Structure formats: C-alpha cells, structure tokens
Amino acid sequence: MSTGLGWRDGRAVLSAVHGRRVHEREVVPGVEVGWLLGGPRRCIGAWLEGQDERTPCPHHAVIAADGAAVQCASCQSVDRGLALARDQILDDGRTYRLYLAWFGEGLLKVGLTAEQRGTSRLLEQGALAWTFAARGALPAVRRAELTVAASGLARERFKSRVKPDHWWEHGDVDHRRALLTDARVRAHELLRGHGVELLADHPVTDHVGVFGLTDGAPDVYRAVEALADGAVLAGRLRPPIGRHLLLDQPDDGTPLLLDTRLLTGWTLAPAAGRPSAGLALSERVRPAEPDTQEALF
Incomplete structure (x- = not known):
C-alpha cells in the first residue's frame, strides 16, 4: 500500500508498506514508472507519540477514493502531527x-x-x-x-x-x-x-531549480483530480515539486500532474508498458500574456 511521498536529506522518496515492512524508492527524474491501482483505498495509520514509525490503522479502514485525506477519523484523532498542527500539543x-x-x-x-x-x-x-x-x-x-x-x-x-x-x-x-x-x-x-x-x-534558499521549474511548468498539462480501482498511472518522471509528480506521456502526449496524496492508500502493482488510463483529469493551460498594446492608447 502506498504511503505517499516525503523528502529526506534533500531527496524525494516514495514509500509503501506491506504489513509492517516499509519499502522506499527515490524519485529519479527520467525514470519510467507504471502503477496499477488496486482498491479499496485504505487508511495509512498514524504517527503516535514516542514511536519512530507509523502505526498501521487497527481498523483497516476504507477511505474516500477521491479525497485528499489519507487517514480515517480514528487515526486522525491520535496522530501526533495533526495534534501539533491543531495546537493540541x-x-x-x-x-x-x-x-x-x-x-x-x-x-x-x-x-x-x-x-x-x-x-x-x-x-x-x-x-x-x-x-x-x-x-x-x-x-x-x-x-x-x-x-x-x-x-x-x-x-x-x-x-x-x-x-x-x-x-x-x-x-x-x-x-x-x-x-x-x-x-x-x-x-x-x-x-x-x-x-x-x-x-x-x-x-x-531557492528551490526553483531543484523542482525543475527554471523555465516554468509545461505550457499545458493535465492534473489528476481522482484515482480509482483499476486505474493505471504511468509516464516518465520529471523532477518532483513538493509532493507533486509530473509525468511525461509517450509520444509527446500532454504531461500529467499528480498530487501524491491521491496515490496514498492504494495498493500498487507494476504496470510496465501500459498507458495511463482510468484517471479523472482536468486541463491546465499557461495564461496568455497580457496585451500591453491597449495600454498605449
């Protein structure tokens, strides 16, 4: 099960768990990836006080397939990071x-x-x-x-x-x-x-170069709005931007932008050679440059 993307020592790392075993993979620009998503999407558990590793959700709770929340209500209530953000610590x-x-x-x-x-x-x-x-x-x-x-x-x-x-x-x-x-x-x-x-x-400290944005984002890309059981997410990785991944599509297709929080909680299986499919997408286009000629008259 995917547990999302984090940064450690200046490196972006995708992580997943199988039982209590943690698997990690560094996000390397230029690498081809392909994942087949299996459901249902489940809660990733919580970081508890005094623990160095995330504790799995004891309820194996199912969470919304199209939401940004990655924890069930029970795990949210005991998560140390959320308690800190809510001024409860x-x-x-x-x-x-x-x-x-x-x-x-x-x-x-x-x-x-x-x-x-x-x-x-x-x-x-x-x-x-x-x-x-x-x-x-x-x-x-x-x-x-x-x-x-x-x-x-x-x-x-x-x-x-x-x-x-x-x-x-x-x-x-x-x-x-x-x-x-x-x-x-x-x-x-x-x-x-x-x-x-x-x-x-x-x-x-400047991160524009680290994120591969020196020349800006692609003029046109498609943002992944939701994932579903059986969907395939594939492409060639660009430098990660925070917790977002940009994936170039084959044959110069429009790149995809994924907020990796949407990936969290799904079971992932290799999908080498398969195109992206089953994704809810929205198109993003670079705004046109303002017409400065009108201001001259």
Missing part, C-alpha cells in the same frame, strides 16, 4: 524554527518546523524559496508565528491547489531573495521582545 521539549516561505506573488507563508527535520518540510510543501527567521521552544515559536500572521505580512496556510498556478511565472532568483530578505526584516521588527532567537543572517 503545547510543548514537546524540541527546538522549532520559524520560516518564511514564498510560493509565488502574493503567496508568502509563515510556519514552523522541528529543527531536527532540517529543510524537509519546506521541500514537501513545494516552497519556491524560503528562509528561517527565528528559533526556540514550541510555545515561543508558535506565538511568533501567530504574531506574524496577524500582522498580515504572511499567512499560515494556502490551499495546495493555488500553488501550481504560480509555477509558470515566478520572477528571477534575485527577486525572490530580495522579497524574502525584506519580509524577514519586517518579521523581526514584529518579534522584538519575543522569547525566540532571531536569525538575521540565515540565507535565502
């Missing part, structure tokens, strides 16, 4: 970092991540550029996050569907670096007196 003794992440014009996010996770969270979110702004204990960093968000400088979250719209146009690296450097200065002005260590000299 006030402190866990770890050091956290406050980050500012840029996903495109108008999409500046403030968030926190455990220091021990390094940069994995920024890669998994698909941040085009980012910087760390502060560090400290969870309660202090959470207050700092709320302060920055309340100021209107950055938001705590964006829907993942809005991010790909900014992959076509994202300015140059100097633009992204200047924007984030300025945002960090403004954030530090808001955080004077907070119980966090301000990171004034942390570099701005």
